[in-house]
Amino acid sequence: MVSTSLWMDMEILPEAAELNGDAHCDVAVVGSGIAGLSTAYELSKRGQSVIVIDRKGIAGGMTARTSAHLAPLCDDLMTEFKKLRGAEMAKLFYESQAAAVDRIERIQASEKIACDFRRLDGYLFQGHGMPAEIIDQELEAVKEAGAPVHRLVGVPLKGCESRHVLRYPRQATFHPLKYLAGVAAVCETNGVRFFANSPIEEVAERDGGVTLRTAQGQITAAHAVIATNASIADRFQLHTKVAPYRTYVVAFAIARGELPDALYWDTEEPYHYVRLHPGSVDHDFVLVGGEDHKSGEANDAEARFARLESWVRGLIPALGKVTHRWSGQVLDTIDYAGFIGREPGSERVYLAMGDSGQGLTHGVMGAMLNTALILGEESSWQPVYAPDRKPLAAARNFLRENLTILQNLAEYIAPGEIGSLEELAPGEGAVLRRGLEKIAAYKDKAGELHLHSASCSHIGCHLHWNSFESCWDCPCHGSIFAPNGQPINAPAVSALRPVQT
Structure with missing residues (x-):
């Protein structure tokens, strides 16, 4: 089965042309996933002239490979985030990610974007053979961050009736490409220009502005936002604080009503997650993901899909046939928050880098944060995501992830x-x-x-x-x-x- 996500039956702005010649704007946005398009939306709503440019088609990158969870809590548990960044930063992290979900809800409602958005509960449940203390510790960390949470026993999955559980109200989900199609249409109405299939070869600050060069032309702008997740502006410094992971998703058909509509994920390492998406009149889709590994360090996708299918069929016997299989790449940071804001050493280049498994909320929140910074406004979220931060408590993660480079270069012999x-x-x-x-x-x-x-x-x-x-x-x-x-x-x-x- 070819790698195709549930969302990929859509093409956004197929008429977007290649950049040919010179163009000028207030803000140039590199990358057209949810971070890039959300940034263009926020800036154009504030009266800025914006150009969005991508090396591929519009919204043809990793956003099309998400599993579409909109969860404002740390993907690696709030307990771990608090250990590395402290209680105050954990609270700001939660507030900023929750604000991103709220922003998506407001935009899809005010712009009348039909994208299957809905609020629903999320359930974190005790992994097989894992201690209940994980749930107790996470409960305290989530409460301290200010998020609503309830402790329960049991989720509606076979064999999980006695598992310890945390229920998080007001999580959300949607169809990411339907949402981006609506956002892109509003951006066009606001005068945003789009260029596709135009790889940026150089980003340079000069003469009080930023120049972005392609093989066929260049863009000059007062500011630039590099919304490519892995930055093309920074060559090495920030890349030592992130690590790429490949993740896998399988979609199954299921009769409507067989599984309550919610987000489910466990405490295993790597963890598994389950969610529903509307299908036709009589059936829905169940998305199941996990089996993550460091990018390039395994080439056994078929075995990983088989393990995912075996795991979930044991929990949801009513599952039908497999309809889609795909993989994507996430960029984990060493302290679980993205690098968002002004690029270190730059005056006019801003970054949206490092999704840590939460690319959708990071992308929307990052658009709000970078827009505020470009317009000279203050934000309480700035220190959480500051690209120049030095997370000393994450030194162990830094050393572990950078060991990959030494091991990798040794392969040349x-x-x-x-x-x-x-x-x-x-x-x-x-x-x-x-x-x-x-x-x-x-x-x-x-x-x-x-x-x-x-x-x-x-x-x-x-x-x-x-x-x-x-x-x-x-x-x-x-x-x-x-x-x-x-x-x-x-x-x-x-x-x-x-x-x-």
């Missing part, structure tokens, strides 16, 4: 995965050693070879083939490359170096 190109079957990719060089080799379905350096064009990390998504993944900072060597996910901006046969 290891043998190749194949001994010759003849070993590649059509549709497969693998790394070949040729002398001192490692080659990322791919053979397409027609038998044509595509050979490139296996060195990521960001900082040179060793790439790995992802057979499910048919791409090259970088384990260090999350760059992703198409089989033809073109970058399709930040932070890389340059193509892989071609290698001759």
Whole structure:
């Protein structure tokens, strides 16, 4: 089954042209996922002229691969957030993420965007064989942050009748691309210009403004917002404080009424999550996700999907057939909050980087925060997400995640995965050693070879083939490359170096 999410039957602004020549605006927004489009919406509503530019189609990135939870609590538990950032920052984190959900609710209502938005309960339940103390500790941390929470026993999943549970009222969910289609339409009405299939090759501050250069033209602006999750403006500093993870989602058909409409997730590591989405008159979709791993450090998607299916069928026997399977990439920060605000060392470049598994709420909240900062306004959320913060309490996470870089670079002295190109079957990719060089080799379905350096064009990390998504993944900072060597996910901006046969 091809990797296709439940949301991907939509194309947003297919008429968006490539940038050709020069353009000018108050604020240039790089990236057209929920962070980029929300930023354009907020700024254009405040009278700013805005250009949105993307290396692919509009809203064609990781936002289209979300599971669409709108949960304002820390994805890695409020207990862990409080340990690293303290009680006051935990409270501000919750308030800012909850404000993002409120903002989505207001926008879809005021702009009349039909996106299946609804408020519902969320249930965090005790993982199999895990102690109930996790639930008790989280209860106290959530209460201290000011979030509504209730302690229960049991969720409506088979075998979970006696599990310890926290119920969170007023969580939410929606159809992310229907929402972004509505936001993009409002942006166009407000004069926002969109350019697609136009990779930014350079971001530079000069002459009291910002210049963004592509192969075919450039944009000059008073300010720029890099809303690509993994920044293309910062080369290395902030990337040492984030780590890319691949996550997996399966959608099943289910008869309407078989499962109460809510968000469900457990305390296992990595955790599992379950949610519903409306289908036709008589059936809905159940989305099940989890089985996360560091990007590029596993190539066993089929086994992970099988484990997800086995896990959830044991809990929900009424599930029907699998309808969709997909994976996406999240960028975890070492202290669980994104890096949002002015780029360190810059005056006019702003970042929205590091979703930590909460890209939807981070994206909308980040749009509100960056808009306020660009317009010279103060925000109590600024210190929570400040890109120049130094989270000393997260030093252990910093060291653990950056060990990946050392281990990865050591792979250059290891043998190749194949001994010759003849070993590649059509549709497969693998790394070949040729002398001192490692080659990322791919053979397409027609038998044509595509050979490139296996060195990521960001900082040179060793790439790995992802057979499910048919791409090259970088384990260090999350760059992703198409089989033809073109970058399709930040932070890389340059193509892989071609290698001759």
